[in-house]
Amino acid sequence: MTVADVLLLGLGAVAVGAGLCVVTTAHLVRAGLYLVVCLGALAGMFLVLTAELVAWVQVLIYVGAVVVLLLFAVMLTRAPIGASGDLDRPGWPGLLVGAGAGLGLAALFVDAYRWTSVSLPDGPDGPGSAGVLGGELFRSWVLPFEVLSVLLLAALVGAIIVSRPDVGASDRGAER
Amino acid sequence: MTTDFQLPAIDYQAISPLLILFGVACLGVLVEAFVPRPARRRVQLGMALVGVLAALGAVVLLAGTNVVTAGGSVTVDGPALFMQGALLAFGVVALLLIGERRVEPGGAFVAQPAITVGSEADQRQASAPGATEVFPLAMFSLGGMALFIAASDLLTMFIALELLSLPLYLMCALARRHRLISQEAAVKYFLLGAYASGFFLFGVVLAYGYAGSVDLAAIHAAVDTSQMNPALLYAALALIVMGLLFKTAAAPFHVWAPDVYQGAPTPITAFMAACTKVAAFGALLRVTYVAFERLAWDWLPVIGVIAVLTMLVGAVLAVTQTDLKRLLAYSSIANAGFVLVGVLAVGRTGASSAMFYLVAYGFAVLGAFAVISLVRDREGETTHLSRWAGLGRRSPLVAGVFTVVMLALAGIPLTGGFTAKFAVFSAALEVGEGWLVIAGVVSSVIIAFPYLRVVVMMWLSEPSESTATMVAPGLLTGTALGIGALAVVGLGVVPGPVLDLAHDAALFLR
């Protein structure tokens, strides 16, 4: 076992454990914090796999922005400290389905890959480097990439129309 | 600095329908920002219609193209163009319904869905003009659907899936009347849709693990050559197909459909029923025929069972419904089963029959929802069956159109529904899938009952106190109704041209 193997195993365990905590904890804000740990561990795995750009973008976007917005929403609404009693606790069906799917997929992966090893890319121009990623993004993935920006625009428009409170109020005020 | 960057070769003409749709959608966002409020609806509606018609024209001009372009992420071939054409035709009709403001003052959409239902501010906006953002949202969704059909790798397909779904979730929440069930529908659709997207994405990951690529053609090649464990491939196939079957509303992934169809504003329900179905089946056809064709003997029985289940569940539950929108939702589930029968007849005939079925079903269901949007009382649309009793005596013309549409859905000869069912079943018989045909015929008989019951109620009951009134259709709804009825009858009387077109187009490019 190399250092990379140990790191990957450790980070993977952290990610899975934190993920379990996210769905089992009754503390709303702590669930968000476990999510941070989970995503952070994922970023760590990217780092181990020498995909530096992806790792730091993961930290920047998911840990630094998405979960913060999530916490923001929680705090805007109730900001509970301590356990929330009215949450859906994971019942037997949930446990059964979740564990079944998780273990099934894990077994599938273990069986599919066994002891297959992939050598980590070496040097500054590995597949995870900014230059290679940028080239791929603008060469073979250019259309999906642009469509993704259209998707985000649609999401933005949608977020505004479902949440705006007083459309036309200022216009009416001006008319008056 | 790297200056040796090579730009990818993009056949801009081949993807021009997509570019037109996305461009008009983005322009629509700008219109929201800069055009004064009173003129907005007209500008938006006009622009959206012109955009869709232009895209339709581009599709027609492209007929016969067979090309993979944009860095290998889009395939423009016969099925893609045929279904894009169908999609855009449905899109025009759906946009007409969305743009209607005569029937319901202010349109079927509300301007501020976030206001507490029943509050003072809510009552104030009851008669105010509705949100015009639905036009760009519908265009985004249409663009996503057009890309979904033509995507030639799973990642592009996933992005297109999100792009088509997200605006749909949003538009479901914008109903002017019955706002609580509209919002409930949106949340249900969103949560279950996100779940299905998760399935799809996980399937993509497993397919990548097996083939080392997300390209459909590469997966097809890897089925024979890859050294990986085939369990990965089967799991990938199962998860991807699950994600797609969710969008087609096939049992057991249909549970969202009745609630969402009932809660969404009727024009959006029409849009969903016609366009989403085309897009989802387009992608399903492409995935199963292009990437996993060599596994056909493995997935045929499983999807066959799903098809039978879908048809029976849809048909049997449709019989018990008393709400017309729910009835049509279950009918759409049953119809998804019929299309699946066509999909299962793997080959050119199967694909062409499924595509023809989608066209026939789409026009019929658009017509049906157009009529539903007209039958109202003071509270808005009245979709309970008992309120429709005797409608035929009061407004025979629109009731007549509805009767034709219902007969088409029931599959009575001389309507598009009959031709479509005939095409699908004969395609299945051709490849020896008799059991599917038997199940199909049985469920057609079952589901004919609720349709005919509506027709009988409309014409043979006496109008009473509780009979709803039929609002005179405005120009837009009238046009939509006309197109729907004409297409339904036309596809039944002279199906030849469209059948030939579907047959010519039904070859996938790998």
Add this chain to the structure above:
Amino acid sequence: MLSQAPTLADFGHDTWWVIIIKVLAAFVFGVVMTLLGVWFERRMIGWMQVRPGPNRAGPFGLLQTLADGLKMAFKEDLRPRGSDRLVFLIAPCISAVCALTALAVIPFGPIVSIFGERTPLQVTDVPVAVLVLLAVSALSVYGVVLGGWASGSPYPLLGGLRASAQMISYEVTMGLAVVTVFMLAGSMSTSEIVAAQASNPELSIGGATLAVPGWYVLLLLPTFVIFAISAVGETNRLPFDLPEAESELVAGFMTEYSSLKFALFMLSEYIHMVVASAVITTLFLAGWRAPWPVSVWDGANQGWWPLLWFMGKVVLVMFVFVWLRATLPRLRYDQFMRLGWKVLIPLALGWVLVLGGTRVAQVSDLSRSEQLWLGGAVAAVLLLAVLFWPARRQPSRPSPAEQVAARPPGSFPLPPLDLQVPPSPQARRAVAAKRTAASGRSEAEPAVKRPLEGRAGTDPEGGEQDG
């Protein structure tokens, strides 16, 4: 002689003790700069406000911050009862750790020799070092947000909410602004960005070539302005210190903190300022490279000298931070958000577009005059658009009298607008007492109600009808 400027290949080869020395040095730099920074800020503000500032502890009051720190350590450590114990403790630690981590990728100088080991004067560098800076500053939001939430009381919660919205908004701006730096430098590594500013691009104007200094503050002036504004927003300093606005929120997210935890928050705030100054220095002021008159001397960019230039620039930027604080009042929250989303982000986006367009025009095979024509055409269109943009008609502001008349019936009564002095309260009370006596109420009741009514209504008639 080897090139003194380190490249990415120079990193990652240090022996373990060099690494430890460099890490410790960066840490000590952060802490010492905080101690000095607080003193510097207080002295500077004192100077600007024509008062001495701290001048008792040590020479020039230099030890004042140290004394304050010691005092804080001996204070009682309070924790509110409704707070979340664990998160309450972790939050300040997150703040301090994130602030310090950013120092790891700041280049302090060129390759130097430490006890015979040749090593770059920078803890480490990665190909995406600026992203690391952004990511770490994104993480530092957690300290503020969680600190505010875990305190379990309203003011800190409001402060935390404001902080999260503010930092996310300004991160977007910051990220968009540095894109232009990446475009020009062709790299995201801090040491290479510094190296890229060493070259002096030549500009040919009418045949004569002119060497322009390569500092990005000149080449990318709009970026610099946008980045500097958002850096102030990101560090929560005046005029953007809304999360702790003391006149509105007491001290925002820090309200419930005391003792060493509070000290950690203070520490991280000042380290943030130091880091922001260092980042601005690195990205726009050519980092450790000697400024113009000094750079004539060949030895200026070699050995340990660059550390001096670096420190000088950092202190200069910090002075601007202090200057801003002494000059500008705090923005209102909505103004602040509007500035971020409606001004800075569009500006940053537009600037990226302009720079990208210029770049494309340069690479394309257009001739010089064609390029000029193209640029002129774009500029003309923009100018016309700005000039002929339909101006929004400002609705005429109604006069106060009209405003009063437009109020719906039953509104809160207003004092007279002509500034007439109302009758004295005693006189009114006498009148009111007569009336209540006349309407047969007990004496005790009006005694309690009187002050309220006196405030609510200048119109005793209305009050009487309600009763």
